[in-house]
Amino acid sequence: GAVVSQHPSRVICKSGTSVKIECRSLDFQATTMFWYRQFPKQSLMLMATSNEGSKATYEQGVEKDKFLINHASLTLSTLTVTSAHPEDSSFYICSARDNRLAGQISSTDTQYFGPGTRLTVL
Amino acid sequence: AQSVTQLDSHVSVSEGTPVLLRCNYSSSYSPSLFWYVQHPNKGLQLLLKYTSAATLVKGINGFEAEFKKSETSFHLTKPSAHMSDAAEYFCVVSDRGDSSYKLIFGSGTRLLVRP
Numbered sequence: 001g002a003v004v005s006q007h008p009s010r011v012i013c014k015s016g017t018s019v020k021i022e023c024r025s026l027d028f029q030a031t032t033m034f035w036y037r038q039f040p041k042q043s044l045m046l047m048a049t050s051n052e053g054s055k056a057t058y059e060q061g062v063e064k065d066k067f068l069i070n071h072a073s074l075t076l077s078t079l080t081v082t083s084a085h086p087e088d089s090s091f092y093i094c095s096a097r098d099n100r101l102a103g104q105i106s107s108t109d110t111q112y113f114g115p116g117t118r119l120t121v122l
Numbered sequence: 123a124q125s126v127t128q129l130d131s132h133v134s135v136s137e138g139t140p141v142l143l144r145c146n147y148s149s150s151y152s153p154s155l156f157w158y159v160q161h162p163n164k165g166l167q168l169l170l171k172y173t174s175a176a177t178l179v180k181g182i183n184g185f186e187a188e189f190k191k192s193e194t195s196f197h198l199t200k201p202s203a204h205m206s207d208a209a210e211y212f213c214v215v216s217d218r219g220d221s222s223y224k225l226i227f228g229s230g231t232r233l234l235v236r237p
Binding site: 004006032034042043044045046049057091093095097110111112113114115116118 | 156158163164165166167168171212222223224225227228229230
């Protein structure tokens, strides 16, 4: 259990276009999902926290108008990179927190990660 | 504030020898600690997690880690390295008192396994 998928796995687009990346929890519900970006040979940097039915919470320095997040259901969050530019090229990874752990005294805040999406902007 | 320090950016071992990946953390409250592994161009896989139960945590693929509060450490070990263990390893901390459930990642350690 606890599988998270991302689509697409790889996308190449022209500068100025918008790209949508989907993140799905396949066998569990996730009230909260997270979006990260990872530059080559670097660690993951949290971009935003996606909350089902409410606005996303963005980390400092992340442009909310450029990286649009929608969490319309308990199993789907989308990240749209608007007017993409070459500097947006990166590896984008989502994660989902398993709702089944919510409320448990021993809740571990475990997040399950998707396989990532490689975005290349030409 | 929470932080994680992975002391080695690269670790190289021979196949069949022990692995030690070091991690020190800083947390204001009761931390949850994790080790994740990432193979090239792949997502992250959870190896193991500490949540205030047993201080010695056993994970998948023969890995284990010991939580040492006095040393604020959570080092990852494996008795015998396998070629398939070559990957990037991330030590991660989460504050169980923080309702945002954010994960704070270390900078990563690349494990190289020599034949």
